[in-house]
Structures are given as C-alpha cells and as structure tokens.
Amino acid sequence: MPAKLLDGNLLSRQIRTEIATASAILSAKGTKPGLAVILIGENPASEIYVRNKVKACEEANIRSRLIRLPATISESDLLDHIHALNTNPDIHGILVQLPLPAQIDSFKVIESIDPMKDVDGFHVANAGALMTGKPLFKPCTPYGCMKLLESIDYPIRGARAVIVGASNIVGKPMAMLLLQAGATITICNSKTKDIGAHTREADILVVATGIPKMITANMVKPGAVVIDVGINRLADGKLCGDVDFDEVKYVAGWISPVPGGVGPMTITMLLQNTLEAANHFHQ
Numbered sequence: 001m002p003a004k005l006l007d008g009n010l011l012s013r014q015i016r017t018e019i020a021t022a023s024a025i026l027s028a029k030g031t032k033p034g035l036a037v038i039l040i041g042e043n044p045a046s047e048i049y050v051r052n053k054v055k056a057c058e059e060a061n062i063r064s065r066l067i068r069l070p071a072t073i074s075e076s077d078l079l080d081h082i083h084a085l086n087t088n089p090d091i092h093g094i095l096v097q098l099p100l101p102a103q104i105d106s107f108k109v110i111e112s113i114d115p116m117k118d119v120d121g122f123h124v125a126n127a128g129a130l131m132t133g134k135p136l137f138k139p140c141t142p143y144g145c146m147k148l149l150e151s152i153d154y155p156i157r158g159a160r161a162v163i164v165g166a167s168n169i170v171g172k173p174m175a176m177l178l179l180q181a182g183a184t185i186t187i188c189n190s191k192t193k194d195i196g197a198h199t200r201e202a203d204i205l206v207v208a209t210g211i212p213k214m215i216t217a218n219m220v221k222p223g224a225v226v227i228d229v230g231i232n233r234l235a236d237g238k239l240c241g242d243v244d245f246d247e248v249k250y251v252a253g254w255i256s257p258v259p260g261g262v263g264p265m266t267i268t269m270l271l272q273n274t275l276e277a278a279n280h281f282h283q
C-alpha cells in the first residue's frame, strides 16, 4: 500500500484563503500588508521563486514590491535599499532572495534588515528567538513543514525526527521547531558517516540536501513520514526531490511530492509571516 501524500498544494490553498481574508480585514482597518522582494542578478531558479512569491501576494491581498538590482551592485548600494525599506511604513516584510553575488556578504545584508520586517526569519535576532522558544518569524520552509505535519495530526511529541542537511535556512530551524514540539532530534550533515543508519531510525524524516534522490527505500523506516525539501532539475528538465519518491512511497506512511509538497508551503508561510508583520505594525 503506497504512502499517503502530504499535499502542499491543497493545504496551501486552504491557508492562503484564510490569509487573503485576514489581509482584506487588516486593509479595511488601514494597513494593507506589504512585502518587498529584492532580486539581484539573473539566477533562473531565483527568478522563478520570486515570480511565484509576487503572484501569491497578489492573490492573498498583499501588496508586493519587486526590486530588481543588477548583479554588479555594490554591497553599500544594496544596504541603502534595505535601509530605505526598513523605514518605509507601507512595507512590513523584506525578503532578499538568496543566493547573492560573490562581492556581497550575505550575513551583513541579512543583519541590515529590521528584525521586525525579517519575514524570512534569518536575522540573528530571529534565529536566537526561535532557539530560545519565543520565535517572532519562523523561517518559511521549516514552518511549512510543521504545517504539513499538523495537517495530518502527527503525534510529534516523543517521535524520533531525523533531519538530513544542516543549513541555516532549513535544517537548523527545522530542528528547533521539531524540538519545541517534543521530538527527539538528529541532524545529519555532509560529514555524517552512514546516513542510512540514522534515517532508518526516523519516525519523521526531513531531507534538505540538494542531492537528487539521495534517500532510497532502504534508508526509510516503514510507515515513516518523509518530508522532501529538495527541488532539483534533472537533465531531462523534470523536477525531482532529494528523496527517490517512486521507491520510497512503498515504504513510507506519508510522503511529500516534488513538486507540490514543501515548495508551495514555503510561499504560503511567507504570506503568513508578512501578514503577521503587518499585524504587529498595526497594533
């Protein structure tokens, strides 16, 4: 019996409808939620992500402002743009699409964003708040993964969770959210020996490595929930995740597809964070 699907498209539609309603209500009270997205250079993947984010804003009654800057921009010019957005009362969320060109220090850029507008949740103040159990903005991808688990009423408390990938964007904040929900956590990284020995123990397996189909059926505990954060483009142009879906679906209890799993949830939680930022501003 194949695994049940963690359908990110379906759940996103439900949550985005609620966000659109809440945004319309807040707008009627005088604060229309506003998100600024800064896109630097012409990275094709970033172009697609940003296009999807802007379109999702429109559908959720959120004002979006796309700021396109050349790949050659200096760090100080970029910081000037961010400072202007920090003080702009119509903008409640600021997102700088990563990765950035080599001449720009990503850390410095993220730290220049007002933490109250940091809807990615990447600023050290927000990362620290998450770590101490009092998050302001949760990073969108792990937040979306938690919503997928919530949607199936998964009993996280006491479960064993294994996260493959230790990035600041996904792996580390995912671990914090699952830990707070009462799971026992293992984080595997690129140096981990015998990853399968860890992943086979997982009741909840979250994979964010960028390595196409690296998780095979023999690495998964029967009945596990498998959440695939990867989005990889194969030579034939098709998208695939970091999990070998066609094999793993016969072992897992639940599995998120690529596309249509975590991807739409990431955008949905960006809308949610922008709405929350506008709510804070309005109060």
Ligand code: GUN
Residues within 6 Å of the ligand: 095, 096, 097, 098, 099, 120, 140, 141, 169
């Ligand atoms: N690049 C890949 N994922 C993300 C994300 O969640 N936020 C930003 N700002 N850039 C990204």
